[in-house]
Amino acid sequence: MRRARGGSAGVAAAMVLAACGGWNQQSLPTPRSSPPAVGAGVLLAGFGRRDITPPPGVGLAGNGPEGRRSRGYRVRLYVRALVLEDASGERIALAVADLPHVSPNLHRLVAAQILEETGIGADRLVLGATHTHSGPGHFYAERQYNRNSSSVAGYDPAVVEFLVSRISLAVLEAYRTRQPARAAWGSAPVWGHTRNRSYDAYLLNGLGPPPGPPALPDSQRAVDPTWTMLRVDVRGTSGDTAFHPAGAFSVFAIHGTGNDAHTDLLDADFHGLVERGLERAIDSTELARRAPGTAYLRGYATGAVHVFANGAEGDVSPDWPPEARCPPPKLEPSLQRAPRGPETPWTWYDDSAQVAACLAAARAFVDSVGPRLVRSADSLFQTLGPRGRSDVRIGRAFETLRLPSTPGLCRRPAAGTSTPGGAEDGRTRLYGYHLLGVIGLGLHEGAAWRTPHGCQAQKRVLLGSLQRRFVGAHGLPEVAQLTVIRVGGLVLGAVPAEVTTRVGSMLKDSLRAGADGSEAVAVVGLADGFIQYVTTRAEYAAQDYEGGSTIYGPGTAAVLAGSLGRLASTLGPPGTPSPPAEVASVTAYPGGGAAIMPRPRPLTAGFRRDTVLLGCRGDVLVARWRDLPPGTLVPADGQLLEIERDSAGRWVPAGWDDEPETEVRAIGSRGQSAWIWEVRRSRTPAGSYRVRWLERGGVPAFTREVSCR
Numbered sequence: 001m002r003r004a005r006g007g008s009a010g011v012a013a014a015m016v017l018a019a020c021g022g023w024n025q026q027s028l029p030t031p032r033s034s035p036p037a038v039g040a041g042v043l044l045a046g047f048g049r050r051d052i053t054p055p056p057g058v059g060l061a062g063n064g065p066e067g068r069r070s071r072g073y074r075v076r077l078y079v080r081a082l083v084l085e086d087a088s089g090e091r092i093a094l095a096v097a098d099l100p101h102v103s104p105n106l107h108r109l110v111a112a113q114i115l116e117e118t119g120i121g122a123d124r125l126v127l128g129a130t131h132t133h134s135g136p137g138h139f140y141a142e143r144q145y146n147r148n149s150s151s152v153a154g155y156d157p158a159v160v161e162f163l164v165s166r167i168s169l170a171v172l173e174a175y176r177t178r179q180p181a182r183a184a185w186g187s188a189p190v191w192g193h194t195r196n197r198s199y200d201a202y203l204l205n206g207l208g209p210p211p212g213p214p215a216l217p218d219s220q221r222a223v224d225p226t227w228t229m230l231r232v233d234v235r236g237t238s239g240d241t242a243f244h245p246a247g248a249f250s251v252f253a254i255h256g257t258g259n260d261a262h263t264d265l266l267d268a269d270f271h272g273l274v275e276r277g278l279e280r281a282i283d284s285t286e287l288a289r290r291a292p293g294t295a296y297l298r299g300y301a302t303g304a305v306h307v308f309a310n311g312a313e314g315d316v317s318p319d320w321p322p323e324a325r326c327p328p329p330k331l332e333p334s335l336q337r338a339p340r341g342p343e344t345p346w347t348w349y350d351d352s353a354q355v356a357a358c359l360a361a362a363r364a365f366v367d368s369v370g371p372r373l374v375r376s377a378d379s380l381f382q383t384l385g386p387r388g389r390s391d392v393r394i395g396r397a398f399e400t401l402r403l404p405s406t407p408g409l410c411r412r413p414a415a416g417t418s419t420p421g422g423a424e425d426g427r428t429r430l431y432g433y434h435l436l437g438v439i440g441l442g443l444h445e446g447a448a449w450r451t452p453h454g455c456q457a458q459k460r461v462l463l464g465s466l467q468r469r470f471v472g473a474h475g476l477p478e479v480a481q482l483t484v485i486r487v488g489g490l491v492l493g494a495v496p497a498e499v500t501t502r503v504g505s506m507l508k509d510s511l512r513a514g515a516d517g518s519e520a521v522a523v524v525g526l527a528d529g530f531i532q533y534v535t536t537r538a539e540y541a542a543q544d545y546e547g548g549s550t551i552y553g554p555g556t557a558a559v560l561a562g563s564l565g566r567l568a569s570t571l572g573p574p575g576t577p578s579p580p581a582e583v584a585s586v587t588a589y590p591g592g593g594a595a596i597m598p599r600p601r602p603l604t605a606g607f608r609r610d611t612v613l614l615g616c617r618g619d620v621l622v623a624r625w626r627d628l629p630p631g632t633l634v635p636a637d638g639q640l641l642e643i644e645r646d647s648a649g650r651w652v653p654a655g656w657d658d659e660p661e662t663e664v665r666a667i668g669s670r671g672q673s674a675w676i677w678e679v680r681r682s683r684t685p686a687g688s689y690r691v692r693w694l695e696r697g698g699v700p701a702f703t704r705e706v707s708c709r
Helices: 008-020 104-118 143-148 157-176 199-203 269-290 352-387 466-471 501-514 537-542 556-569
Strands: 044-051 078-085 091-097 125-129 179-189 194-196 226-235 243-252 305-310 316-318 330-333 346-349 394-402 479-487 490-494 520-524 610-617 620-627 641-647 650-656 662-669 675-681 687-693 702-708
Touching (some): 044 157, 044 226, 044 243, 078 226, 078 269, 091 104, 091 394, 091 479, 104 125, 125 305, 125 490, 179 243, 179 520, 194 199, 226 352, 243 269, 243 352, 269 305, 269 352, 490 501, 610 702
Parallel strands (some): 490 520
Antiparallel strands (some): 044 078, 078 091, 194 316, 226 243, 330 346, 641 650, 641 687
16 A cells, blocks of 8 residues: 555645634645556556536636626536556546636645545646636635635635545546556547637737638637547456447637626536537447447436546637627616615616526527537547557656746736736626726726836736735745646646647647657646636737736746746656656645535424426426525535426436536525525426436435426
8 A cells, every 4th residue: 555645644634724714824735646556567547527516605716706606507517537557557647627727725635635545646637627617616725716706705615625525536436447448649620619819919929810711700710729639448347358438538728608607507618518428429339339229318427438628728718699798787876765865875787688688698509519519529539449559658747836936937926907807708897997987997908008017017917016915925826736748649738827829839839849759739728726827928918818817927928838848858758757756835825714615404303305386487397396405405416306208108318407408596595404496497398297306315205297388
């Protein structure tokens, strides 16, 4: 058994800090990987997956002040993991969670949890985020992110424990299910679904007309369309010695902003549909192989696993239609006026009818684009099938940059005045705000100094010198964990940032130059931490949202490119043992703890689940029922309900609470230990249905029938 260095002891220490209220400063564990054990002589691979959908009540992070408090969920959030081990015993773990971002504390605490059993520490674990803006916050290692990533401010240690435990279980499942495997890698362009949201800044790079199909608009060609995939097949069990498709790890650049910021549902957005879509496609193919002529029925769970990472998406947004964006709230006088008394305050208002329409348009857009992206992913997956190899060798290089002391970076991070106003596809209520309606504060894109000022150059620093006082010491990220991984001819560079299209090209060039024999190269963004955006010097000068959010100044891209190139050069030719890696100490400063995620409550005697409303409104099936409160009824603990339809006198599955057509919300409390919940299933044809609520928390299952006309 391996001895854990900074492992479970480090996690225990972190939990003690929670009990003592010491969340303002935390020394994170330093789990360094064990030396590679004697290998099995063949390539081994395993996949894992865990549900990470928290109970309603957490803030939806990624949209700043427009991020609502969640009331329920639509497409559930998951973490998916792949563990690879080559013939010599070199191991890596690649995990991606349906979260807005990843923070160093999540990365280090997960590594500490898995180290003893797997030998995989922080230097061999890449933990990325899909970047859905409909995922929870409150877990960041940095105080300002906990305060400002949504309208619900605060750091909740329970959210950290919730996520760390489930991410760790996914990686451990992948490790425990390793089997002899074959791997293949490659890439293909996927055009027409993304666009450059800061095209004016992109043009400043002086690259000329962007490449790509001439029929597309320029902004749709100024993106990285490359879909990079690692396909993994594993040997069958029970005497089946053939290799069968098990899953994939892939990278594609697209912001997780298909849903509008006004949504109040936890939702995996595009990435959730693409993850599940490819998994179902693989399962369908396997079912047809095992039982020819058998129809494949979509189900709640899948056998295959698709680990889907985000790439150089810093300036790349989905090509949503205008009707899919809601306008930000307007500041207007309160409607509750009194006949006498002091002047009524001003309030932020939304047009509820307009919001309902744009949310519906956004969800329809996500639901239409998701399957098209799945077809592109499946096409690439099928192409890679004949290329599978078992003689794949693995290597990794890792380092932690101390950002304030790194040459080429500013000593102090700073956000620009263009940051709080939001990006082109997600304006906040602060965009263009004028104090007293007259005094402009520069809260808009393009707010740049003509003459560079100090290290931050063209950036108009938000609040000027006062920003340091408001942010305080250690309020923004101070470290960047970088990893370069080789899997055969595929080289991955993992960075804790949202890099623009052009910066992504720079990083790929550095990886190619540093790594011998690279056949395919990809940048994995939003991995192992989050230092916000990285632009080129030219893009930075425009001070669009991305430039204002490049907090360590215009030299950040060059620093990352140089570091990745240097790390890649230490890998050596394929088959060379990985270079030594130090897992440096990291301190988190998340701020004081707060109870934001609902906690479990004890059941009262005689508690009973039952419906209070069941019917159909047009093609929408609606049910309200009495159930456990959100902290006790946790979505991640398993499937909640299933919808069946009558087909010639036989009940067959028609839906469940993890699909685009179904929304589940917590409506309100009914006493200390009971809540009213609601499920809405759209696109429900006329017919007879029954809803089956499954057993949860020791409370029995029950079933109710309804007829839709």
